Amino acid sequence: MSLFDWFADRRKSPTPELPYDPPYQERDIPDGLWYKCESCDALTYIKDLQTNYMVCPECQHHVQVTSAQRISQLIDPNTWVEINEHLRSCDPLEFRDRKAYKDRLIETEKSTGLGDGIVTGFGKLEGIPVGLGVMDFRFMAGSMGSVVGEKITRLIEASTQQQVPVILVCASGGARMQEGILSLMQMAKTSAALDRHRQSKLLYIPILTYPTTGGVTASFAMLGDIILAEPKALIGFTGRRVIEQTLKQKIPDDFQTAEYLLAHGQVDAVIPRKQLKSTLAMIIGIHRSVPKSVVPPLPANTKLEKLETRAD
Structure with missing residues (x-):
C-alpha cells in the first residue's frame, strides 16, 4: 500500500471516540459582548471599548x-x-x-x-x-x-x-x-x-x-x-x-x-x-x-459688485 492510499483510507474511516475524550462543545458567546478589531483582530470587551471612546486599546484603531x-x-x-x-x-x-x-x-x-x-x-x-x-x-x-x-x-x-x-x-x-x-x-x-x-x-x-x-x-x-x-x-x-x-x-x-x-x-x-x-x-x-474689534474687516467683494452692476 502506498503512502497516498494509506492517508486516503485514514480519511475514509471514522476515528473512534475514546471513552475518556469528552465530546467537543463550542462555546456560545452572546452577541454584542465582544468586539473584534478590524485592524489588529484583538478581542475587546464591548463595555471597555465604549469606555475608551470606541478606540481599540491594542492598536488605537478608531472604530x-x-x-x-x-x-x-x-x-x-x-x-x-x-x-x-x-x-x-x-x-x-x-x-x-x-x-x-x-x-x-x-x-x-x-x-x-x-x-x-x-x-x-x-x-x-x-x-x-x-x-x-x-x-x-x-x-x-x-x-x-x-x-x-x-x-x-x-x-x-x-x-x-x-x-x-x-x-x-x-x-x-x-x-x-x-x-x-x-x-x-x-x-x-x-x-x-x-x-x-x-x-x-x-x-x-x-x-x-x-x-x-x-x-x-x-x-x-x-x-x-x-x-x-x-x-x-x-x-x-x-x-x-x-x-x-x-x-x-x-x-x-x-x-x-x-x-x-x-x-x-x-x-x-x-x-x-x-x-x-x-x-x-x-x-x-x-x-x-479675542475681541471682535481686533479682527480685521473683510475686504469688499469687488467681483461680485461688478456682476451685480451688469445684471442691473
Whole structure:
C-alpha cells in the first residue's frame, strides 16, 4: 500500500471516540459582548471599548461610531437639543436602481432609527454653547441629499443668529446620486451659509472622520477656519483607482489619509478621539477671548459688485 492510499483510507474511516475524550462543545458567546478589531483582530470587551471612546486599546484603531455616540462624546450631559428632526427626503426623480429610492429610504430609516444622514442641534461643550451636526454613515453611507444639505444650512443659519460656533462631524461617501442635481446643489447652499457665518466673524470647525469623500469633501468639509481629523481617517474626493488611471502613475500607499493631508497642509491637526472634546473647547475658548474689534474687516467683494452692476 502506498503512502497516498494509506492517508486516503485514514480519511475514509471514522476515528473512534475514546471513552475518556469528552465530546467537543463550542462555546456560545452572546452577541454584542465582544468586539473584534478590524485592524489588529484583538478581542475587546464591548463595555471597555465604549469606555475608551470606541478606540481599540491594542492598536488605537478608531472604530466608526454612530451619531448618538458622537454626540454623547462631545456634548455635556442634559444640554443637547435636536433641531429639524422632522425633515425627510422625498423622491422627486422617482429614481430606481435595484429597488426604488423611496423604498430604500423607508428601509434605512427603520434599520437605523434616523430620519436622514445627519443629526443637528445645539448643546454645550465644556460649558460653551455650540451648534453641532453629526453625519451618520449608517444612513446610505452618510450621503448628502437635499435633507442633509438643508439641515446643515439651517444649523449654520441658526448658529449665526445665536452667535455661536459651528462644529460639523463629517462621515460621508459624498453626494447622494439618487437625487441627481438636487444633491449637488447642496454643495453651493451649505458653502454660502458658511460664508455668511464667516462674515459674522464666527468660528466653524469641521471634523473629518473615516470616511470623508466626494461632494462633502468638495464643499463644507474643507471650508473650516480650523480643520481637524481623526487618526488614519480616509479623506479625499475620488477613489485611488480613478486618480491613478487619470494621472497614469502610482500614488503613495498613505495617500488620502489624515496624516498625509496634515503633512501637505490640507488639515490643521490630527486629534485622537479621546482628546477631541478638550481640544475643541480650547480652540473655541481662544476664539471667544479675542475681541471682535481686533479682527480685521473683510475686504469688499469687488467681483461680485461688478456682476451685480451688469445684471442691473
